[in-house]
Amino acid sequence: DTAVSQTPKYLVTQMGNDKSIKCEQNLGHDTMYWYKQDSKKFLKIMFSYNNKELIINETVPNRFSPKSPDKAHLNLHINSLELGDSAVYFCASSLGAGKSYEQYFGPGTRLTVT
Amino acid sequence: AQSVAQPEDQVNVAEGNPLTVKCTYSVSGNPYLFWYVQYPNRGLQFLLKYITGDNLVKGSYGFEAEFNKSQTSFHLKKPSALVSDSALYFCAVRDLSGGSYIPTFGRGTSLIVHP
Numbered sequence: 001d002t003a004v005s006q007t008p009k010y011l012v013t014q015m016g017n018d019k020s021i022k023c024e025q026n027l028g029h030d031t032m033y034w035y036k037q038d039s040k041k042f043l044k045i046m047f048s049y050n051n052k053e054l055i056i057n058e059t060v061p062n063r064f065s066p067k068s069p070d071k072a073h074l075n076l077h078i079n080s081l082e083l084g085d086s087a088v089y090f091c092a093s094s095l096g097a098g099k100s101y102e103q104y105f106g107p108g109t110r111l112t113v114t
Numbered sequence: 115a116q117s118v119a120q121p122e123d124q125v126n127v128a129e130g131n132p133l134t135v136k137c138t139y140s141v142s143g144n145p146y147l148f149w150y151v152q153y154p155n156r157g158l159q160f161l162l163k164y165i166t167g168d169n170l171v172k173g174s175y176g177f178e179a180e181f182n183k184s185q186t187s188f189h190l191k192k193p194s195a196l197v198s199d200s201a202l203y204f205c206a207v208r209d210l211s212g213g214s215y216i217p218t219f220g221r222g223t224s225l226i227v228h229p
Contacts, residue, residue, distance in 0.1 A: 041152075041222045042221055056216055099215050
């Protein structure tokens, strides 16, 4: 009974390709996020959506484009993949955009660009 | 601005001994504080949070954390460590009084519990 799920779990691709990562949450949450975790385990926020609207867009190359078809889904599309995009990408959700709400994370997608 | 520091990259403790993972924070106003745990090849899991009220917060898996406003700290503790507690622990903070609602995460502390 997975709360936040991501597909695929592993993604190996070549430089220049375009790929997508999908995320779904069945918690009924209003807010969803994308994080990037680098090889040193540092977590960086990329995007956040609240009720399907983009509310946070950190300094991320415009090759990265999120899309939220509904409140339960937040997908991440990456164009023209580069070596530096290799990382683990986590989707997360929270009840709302309020500051007291904890986040629930998906299992991650390990992206390797060769 | 909000920031959080986890001064130890790694904490080693023997099974059965008490453990402490340290976290200090900086905010303009009052903080909301969170602890998460990440097991190998898994996503982060929420452990506990401090919003208001009692300074001692109890969470999952027998963990607790103590909010200390004067020392701007929120250390994670457990009375008796288990080998299965070995994981990466993240502290996170949000500033109640402004700034982004996105939490700022620490760089993580690797906890290793030896049998």
